[in-house]
Amino acid sequence: MSPEFEAGIDASARLLAEERAGDNAPPLSVSELSAILKRTVEDRFGHVRLRGEISGFKRAASGHIYLCLKDDNAVIDGVMWKGGAARLPFSPQDGVEVIATGKLTTYPGRSKYQIVIERMELAGEGALMALLEKLKARLSAEGLFDGSRKRRLPFMPRTIGVVTSPTGAVIRDILHRLEDRCPTHVLVWPVLVQGQGAAEQVARAVRGFSAMQADGPIPRPDLVIVARGGGSIEDLWSFNEEIVVRAVAECSIPIISAVGHETDTTLCDHAADMRAPTPTAAAEMAVPVRADLVTMLREQGLRMERAVRRSAGQARERLDMQMRLMPTLDTLLAPQRQRLDQLSDNLGNGLRHRLADARAHLNQAGGALRPALLHQHLSRARERVDRLRLRPDYLTRIFQDQATAFDRLSRLFVSVNPDLPLRRGFARVMAAGQLVKSVAGAQAAGTVTLHFADGAIGAAIDGGPPSDPLEKPQPQAISPIARPSRKPRESEERRQQDLFS
Structure with missing residues (x-):
């Protein structure tokens, strides 16, 4: 590459970074x-x-x-x-x-x-109100402010729970008003009513009252009052917090919201069952006036007494009218008295007739008791006794008849004895305790037992034809069996005599 070409190349287009003379800006990461x-x-x-x-x-x-x-x-x-x-x-x-x-x-x-x-x-306050309206719209859409959720306050609560500051004038005003109207047991749950952590404490107190057991060591309130004195919107903001509004709406005990003065309104007021303009007014809503109750009870007692007296007077008048319409005692008993007199008269006549009938019957029975009739009845009784006596000839005839019947049964027993033919050369074939009556039965059994007059022996059935054909039996003269004499032998006669002696 020529020097002229290298001189024309821009320094920013160099491939590798090189430090140049006079450069005091090192690269930074x-x-x-x-x-x-x-x-x-x-x-x-x-x-x-x-x-x-x-x-x-x-x-x-x-x-x-x-x-x-x-x-x-x-x-x-x-x-x-x-x-x-x-x-x-x-x-x-x-x-x-x-x-x-x-x-x-x-x-x-x-x-x-x-x-x-x-x-x-x-x-600014405008932003605070915008936040309040936005939260109110969202909670209202969930139904937390619906009128159908509101519950009636108890007429005479035995225990009232108060959620407020224990050191402010609010709790003293509530206690003083309750004492004047109707003394009631009060449970105070101390909380902060403004500032940091106030909303969490108020919500925790409301949920704590709601979670108390009815039969616990501490009586469960019948009514809850959430109270605070007046102030600016910033001071009352804790009662606009969502956690407080939800706790008040979910409380299982009827609740009164008494936050601020008449013109102050918080979201807690919308969620509560009743809104009071002031804490003192909340105490007035919570209980009736004891004096008014006593007066009302006295008036109700007087009205009840007058009603009872009026009802008793009317009943007495109706009773008098009914008594005038009812018959007298003599009128009611007159028929019964007359019947009693009639029965008394008939009683004497009946006794006399009864006595006469009894005498006639006695005379008739006495006439039948004559000595001749008695002797006749006695003779008939003796004849019946004589007929019932046992005579020796009668008993002898009975014994002879019984001996004849016994001889007949003995001969029958000898003739049906199954072992008697075995003495003449016959055998009884048994298999499995059953009598074999046919060839098929013997073949099916396989092994049989042959009973002879002098004992028994086992045999196996081969199923083949017999080795020797059976010979046809020759007819033989059968001698008649000698009939036993009707006269009993001496030994039998002695046994019979012993039996009936």
Whole structure:
């Protein structure tokens, strides 16, 4: 390459970076430049106040708050750490105009600058009212302010729970008014009524009263009063917080909201079952006047007494009228008295007739008891006794008949004895305890038992034809069996005599 060509090449087009003479700006890394910018911004803008509208509000799980502050022409990121976020007197929302106080810094990870907010306030009363209206519209859309959710207050609560500051004039006014009207047991849950942490304490107190057990060691309130004295909208802002409104709406006990004076209105008033213009008015709503109750009870007692007397007088008049219409005692008993006299007369006649009938019957029975009739009955009885006596000839005839019947049964037993044919050369074939009656039964059994007169022997069935044909039996003369004599033998006769002796 020629020197002229090299001289014409621009130094910015060189391939490799080279230090040139007189160059006192060494190259910086990106991290070094980010650190220089961070120090410069923090030194220059260590304390700033920005006015802008919140956009992209987000509360992280760690408790930190991330948001953007914007106006018509620019946007800046903002972050508020957990400690500062916990001290906020209101709940930030998108669209709310605020004034944020903090310092500017950079975030090297994205090459962006942001404001670290230390304190954040609403930008004037207009912004506060805008936030209030926005929260009111959102909670109203959820139905927390519906009239159908309102409950009637108990007429005579035994225990009243009060959520307020224990050192202010509010609790003294409530106790004094309750003492004048109708003394009632009061439970005070001390809370902060303004400032940091007031909303959380009020909500915790309302939920604590609602969670108490009816049969616990501390009596559960029948009515709850949330009370605070008057003040500016900033002083009453704790009772506009969402956590307080939801706690009041979810309370299982009827609740009265007495926050501020007549002209002061908070979201807690809309969520409660009843709104009182002042704490003193809340005490008047909570209980009736004891003197009025006593007077009313006295009047009701007098009215009841007059009603009872009037009812008794009317009943007495009706009774008198009924008594005049009822018959007298003599009129009612006259028929019964007459019947009693008639029965008394008939009783004597009946007894005389009965006595006469009894005498006639006795005479008739006495005439039948004659000695001749008695002797006749006695003779008939003796004849019946003689017929019933056992004579020896009668018993002998009975014994002979029984012996004849016994001989007949003995001959029948001998003729049906299954072992008698075995003595003549026959055998009884048995298989499995059953009598074999056919060839098929013997073949099916396979093994059989042959019973002879002198014993039994086993045999196997081969199923073939017999080796020797059976010979046809020759007819033989059968001698008649000698009939036993009807006259019993001497031994049998002796046994019979012994049996019936």
